[in-house]
Amino acid sequence: MTLYVAMVMLMIMLLSLFYYQSQEELMLAEQRASLSKYAYIQTKRLKVLHYFFDERTTYPRDPNFKSAIYDIEFKKIFSLLENEQIHFDKEIYRTGGYIHFVKTLDTYYLGTKYLIIEVKEDTGWKMAVWKHMIGYGALAFLLFMLFGLYLARLFLKPMRDSIMLLDRFIKDTTHELNTPLSSILANIEMMDTRIMAEKNRKKLNRINIAAKTVSTLYKDLTYLTLEQEKANEVEEIVLKPLLENRVEYFDILAKSKNITFVMNLENSTIMADKRKLVRVIDNLISNAIKYNKRGGTIEILLGKRSLVIADSGIGISESDLPYIFDRYMRFNQSEGGFGVGLSIVKKIVDEYGIQLSVESKEGKGTKMVLKW
Amino acid sequence: MVKTVGIFLLLVAGLFAQDIYEQNCIPCHKTLPTSLQQMFKEYLLVYSGEENVKAGLKHYLRYPSKGISVMSELFIDNYGIKKPTTLSRKELDKAVNIYWEKYKVFGKLK
Numbered sequence: 001m002t003l004y005v006a007m008v009m010l011m012i013m014l015l016s017l018f019y020y021q022s023q024e025e026l027m028l029a030e031q032r033a034s035l036s037k038y039a040y041i042q043t044k045r046l047k048v049l050h051y052f053f054d055e056r057t058t059y060p061r062d063p064n065f066k067s068a069i070y071d072i073e074f075k076k077i078f079s080l081l082e083n084e085q086i087h088f089d090k091e092i093y094r095t096g097g098y099i100h101f102v103k104t105l106d107t108y109y110l111g112t113k114y115l116i117i118e119v120k121e122d123t124g125w126k127m128a129v130w131k132h133m134i135g136y137g138a139l140a141f142l143l144f145m146l147f148g149l150y151l152a153r154l155f156l157k158p159m160r161d162s163i164m165l166l167d168r169f170i171k172d173t174t175h176e177l178n179t180p181l182s183s184i185l186a187n188i189e190m191m192d193t194r195i196m197a198e199k200n201r202k203k204l205n206r207i208n209i210a211a212k213t214v215s216t217l218y219k220d221l222t223y224l225t226l227e228q229e230k231a232n233e234v235e236e237i238v239l240k241p242l243l244e245n246r247v248e249y250f251d252i253l254a255k256s257k258n259i260t261f262v263m264n265l266e267n268s269t270i271m272a273d274k275r276k277l278v279r280v281i282d283n284l285i286s287n288a289i290k291y292n293k294r295g296g297t298i299e300i301l302l303g304k305r306s307l308v309i310a311d312s313g314i315g316i317s318e319s320d321l322p323y324i325f326d327r328y329m330r331f332n333q334s335e336g337g338f339g340v341g342l343s344i345v346k347k348i349v350d351e352y353g354i355q356l357s358v359e360s361k362e363g364k365g366t367k368m369v370l371k372w
Numbered sequence: 373m374v375k376t377v378g379i380f381l382l383l384v385a386g387l388f389a390q391d392i393y394e395q396n397c398i399p400c401h402k403t404l405p406t407s408l409q410q411m412f413k414e415y416l417l418v419y420s421g422e423e424n425v426k427a428g429l430k431h432y433l434r435y436p437s438k439g440i441s442v443m444s445e446l447f448i449d450n451y452g453i454k455k456p457t458t459l460s461r462k463e464l465d466k467a468v469n470i471y472w473e474k475y476k477v478f479g480k481l482k
Contacts, residue, residue: 050413059481073421078481108420110413110477 001152008144015140016133023129028092028099031119035092035101038065038117043105050109065119069112077111081118088114097121167225174222181218184211208252216286220340223279232273239302240265242274246281247300250289258295265302270372276348283341284309284368291366310367316360324358392463393470404451406443412475414442422476426468433457433464 045060046069059078068079074088083098092101101117188208193201247261254261270277288298288311296312316324325346349356349370360366401408419425432440436453457464 050417053413053477054409054480057480057482071421072419072424075421075478077477108417110481111416111420111425113420 001148004148004152005145008141008148012137012140012144016137019133020129023125024094027125028094031099032092032101035065035099035117035119036103038062038067038119039101039103039115042067042115042117043103043109046105046109046112046115047107053110065117067118068116069110070114070116071111072108072113074114079116081116083118086114086116094121097123170221170225174218174225177214177218178222181211181215185215205252205256209256212249212253216282219279219282220344223275223344224340233275234271234273236269236271237274237277239268239270239307242277243281243300243302243307246278246285250282250285253286253289254298257289257292259289259292260297262297262299263301265300266304268302268304268307270352272352276351280345280348280370283345287311287341288313288366288368296365305372307370308367310365312365315362315364315366316358317362321358321360391466391470392459393467393474396457396459396463396467397471400454406447408471409475411443412471416477418442422472426472429468429471430464433459433468 042060042062042065049056049060059080061080066080066082068081068084068086069077070086070088071077081098081100083096083100085095086100086102087093087095088102090100090102092099094100097120098118099121103115103117105112105115184207188204188211191204193204196204243263243265247263251261285298285300288309292298292311292313298312299308299310301308301310325342346356352372355369355371357369357371358366359369397408401411415425415429419428428440428442432442433454434456436456438445438448438453441448441453459467
């Protein structure tokens with residue numbers, strides 16, 4: 001769109017420039033006839049002065065024009081011009097509010113090779129040209145914009161239709177996923193695992209892990225498609241209990257990989273929308289589990305105005321680091337997901353002006369630092 | 373006797389006070405009907421600028437010929453072509469410079 005607007009503006013500007021130049025030439029052509037007549041008259045006067053020089057030394061003057069004479073070496077012999085900027089290579093031109101007509105003499109009276117006739121420029125034509133350029137230019141711009149809009153709608157319709165279809169599909173499916181997923185998770189919570197056989201408990205754990213993984217993904221997708229359009233409900237959030245709650249939620253996932261949490265939480269608060277902050281924490285913890293090695297650790301350090309979530313996992317290569325917040329960007333195909341998690345995190349932290357930095361070493365782990 | 377010697381000395385002093393242009397150009401042109409200023413204007417008509425005029429003039433004085441003269445055919449038929457100058461290059465430059473300064477148009481128009 002920007003390119004189209006730029007192209008249209010460039011085209012209108014070029015056309016305006018051609019129009020301006022042609023109008024200028026037209027005006028000069030009209031002036032040429034009268035200036036040529038003045039030059040002829042002045043040449044005759046110079047001829048007389050030449051033969052009576054130096055008994056007569058008064059340069060011939062005329063109320064209709066000013067003039068100057070220059071020799072073959074472009075040296076000024078005499079001048080009455082108001083504007084002394086002379087272009088000897090042009091026959092007629094505009095200069096600083098004046099029009100100059102340069103006549104080359106064949107017989108050099110008083111040594112004159114160049115006779116310059118000067119008249120004041122009538123700026124009426126310029127005003128008319130500017131009016132036309134602005135008027136017609138605006139009209140053309142409007143027409144091109146309408147035409148561009150029509151074309152864009154015509155060409156983008158199939159694409160827009162498919163995007164809308166996909167959007168609707170995601171909205172419908174995510175909505176349909178919510179009920180069964182909530183039911184699975186609620187029922188797992190309600191089950192008394194103490195009276196269960198070890199074999200069944202393990203199976204239930206796996207179901208729990210799978211359901212929570214799907215749940216995280218579901219929440220990310222609903223955030224992208226639905227929730228980000230909702231109004232912000234900013235409140236003061238006490239972070240310590242929230243973090244403990246989220247760690248407890250992901251505990252089963254962490255245990256499945258023998259990952260232990262090392263927590264050092266100070267009392268801290270932040271002004272934000274709780275739903276959004278939960279998405280940030282969930283995504284960071286979920287990634288720390290997903291990309292951690294078996295038996296690894298996840299350190300969660302909460303300061304007064306900072307939060308660090310560090311894992312002992314596979315890390316991110318230096319070349320990939322600048323792209324980790326790009327949507328649909330995934331560097332490890334062995335793990336599931338759409339690659340939307342960190343892009344959501346980035347979007348939310350940017351919204352609240354939270355500074356997010358990443359330190360990572362391949363094979364050593366990744367450290368996400370939030371500061372506000 | 374003293375008076376005669378005084379007059380003679382004054383004449384000699386006057387002769388030496390003349391510049392190269394007055395010594396070498398004016399005497400010959402005195403006999404011609406066209407003044408040196410008229411001839412200067414003829415040069416201006418043909419050559420226009422200072423460098424051009426001086427170059428044209430010097431060339432003619434060194435190698436005078438009917439073909440390159442700025443004067444009319446009638447004038448040449450009546451008075452003929454002058455003899456090549458005997459002045460050295462330096463003296464000729466000097467004489468032509470004086471001639472130019474004397475009759476140039478620059479600074480004279482008002």
